[in-house]
Amino acid sequence: MPELPEVETYRRFLDALVVGQRLAAVEVLDAHVLVTKEAELRAALVGATVLATQRLGKNCFLELSTGQVLVLHFGMTGDVGAYRDDHDRPRFTRVAFHLADGLRVAFIDPRKFGRIRVADSVAAYQREKHLGPDALDLSPEELTAALGRRKTLVKPALLDQRLAAGLGNWIVDEVLFQAGIHPERIAASLNAAEVSRLHAAIQLVLRTAIEHEASYQRFPLSFIIHAREWDAYPVPQSDDYKRCPADQSTIVKKYVGGRATYFCPVCQKET
DNA sequence: CTGAGTGTTCTTCG
DNA sequence: ACGAAGAACACTCA
Secondary structure, X not given: OOOHHHHHHHHHHHHHHXXXXXXXXXXXXXXXXXXXXXXXXXXXXXXXXXXXXXXXXXXXXXXXXXXXXXXXXXXXXXXXXXXXXXXXXXXXXXXXXXXXXXXXXXXXXXXXXXEEEEEOOHHHHHHHOXXXXXXXXXXXXXXXXXXXXXXXXXXXHHHXXXXXXXXXXHXXXXXXXXXXXXXXXXXXXOXXXXXXXXXXXXXHHHHHHHHOOOOHXXXXXXXXXXXXXXXXXXXXXXXXXXEOOOOOOEOEEEEEOOEEEEEOOOOXXXX
């Protein structure tokens, strides 16, 4: 789930619930997701008020009245939820943040690849993690420069959070499809027109996904994401999802850079 | 029972 | 020394 659009959706959810609120308690149900030690986390959070939320790539931040920030990274299966009674606590809640008004915010993560920590600032965390600019803020010039110095395949290059923060596996497939670029092209071999299409596609895919609150089944039929069969295809009882929305070619699935990759062999030529 | 999975990080290898 | 490929992490669900 949690690529940039999902995390932006989580951020908006949290923003509406926690900004202006004081944190009354931190309940750790599974310390595995903690990077900052439990006692230290509690000391940093309890009594602090949340001033604002931020997002950089796949990371969500809660700015605290103490000047520090709570950093949430959702791994592969992270989610957020809100509840009031223990008995309504969502399954797989690993940490619960209790607000002064009684509401509880759940950090939900079945697979436990998510991470929670306290950092001194967003900028300090970005430096420590070598995160590039947020993918929505990446300029065409930055993209051109970053791809130009890489001899790697373009898909792994785009997944590298140092290039731009927030692009994940399905988004990169969608971006490459929308730009008509094969995932195994060498990054530095893209010409100016291709890099330009790539930049436009990053904007299109991210903005579309955020607009639909990252709910895949509501994405346009012109998106290749439907080939992944994650959600019910908008047209029931149809096998069309296995075909390219542009030319009906059969979508190819193969592993690129160790990740499942879907593309149209006709729209995205290798040479 | 087996396998696959939306992310990151560490290790290994060239 | 550096990049890149591969494995590991932990767990659910199909």
